[in-house]
Amino acid sequence: MKDYKTQLKRYDLKATPQRMFMINEIEQKGHIDIDNLYKSLKNIFPYISLATVYKNINSMTQNGFLSEVKIPKLKTRYELSKEKHAHLFCTNCSELKDIFIDKQLVTNKAAEKSGYKINDTLITFEGICPKCQEKNNMVSTETK
Amino acid sequence: MKDYKTQLKRYDLKATPQRMFMINEIEQKGHIDIDNLYKSLKNIFPYISLATVYKNINSMTQNGFLSEVKIPKLKTRYELSKEKHAHLFCTNCSELKDIFIDKQLVTNKAAEKSGYKINDTLITFEGICPKCQEKNNMVSTETK
């Protein structure tokens, strides 16, 4: 567990217990949406307000401490900002994972073809994760 | 202008005037959000209801006739479903453009590294479009 306090200070945010636990929860889960975050927080702070969760998500997202991850047909999830990466989304179990790959080639190609000056490349791969592939195989074997 | 009527029939949807114009508008604009679509429709159908727009967007999105385009910090925009492509988004003027590039290489790399069976690769490039680059240069030249 990293030194969130110092990081928050850098963003002029106070290290309240609610906020500390929010960050901890986001790091543990990797990616989480507002509802699930709120539910987790309720276990520790029964009187926490949804408004507080929103206010903190917003303040931490605005200054770049957190990032939004938007995927079609899915509620927005949040993650700690980290070095550039892509996302893997399992359309079967909804798992969302980071993957670190080199985007340089495809980015260069797009820049060349379009004339855009590209500052960021967002990639989400949708498919079936290894675990779900296994499960599907077991099922199709059973039903033979 | 393509034969929307036949396409709609394939999806068991009736070709109402409202729906036909929605599709036409989406094709013209390329990508559009609910609000702007509603405003355009009002010009032709002054009594059209927002509920109708939502209902049609939903029915046409569910069966794949339309696709959602979600970009961080932006309202969801809709486009006609078409062959796989990526998106270019200008963070200066908010233009959203299609770009047809080969995603095979980066997709293969991700599949190999992760073990996922990848069915779709969503890519959005964020940057500055050629027009805005020009404008910026003119400004910086003027103020020299």
Next chain:
DNA sequence: CTGACTGCAAACGTTTTGCACGGTA
């Protein structure tokens, strides 16, 4: 001690729903 943060309640904006009428096939 002071300003930022919290919880609560109300406000606000967006999306969905139910219903009676009208239009497409």
Next chain:
DNA sequence: TACCGTGCAAAACGTTTGCAGTCAG
């Protein structure tokens, strides 16, 4: 003619705001 689609109004949902009290620095 039979339903699906429309418009309207209300409901439901998600998010933001204002305020008074509390806590971190």
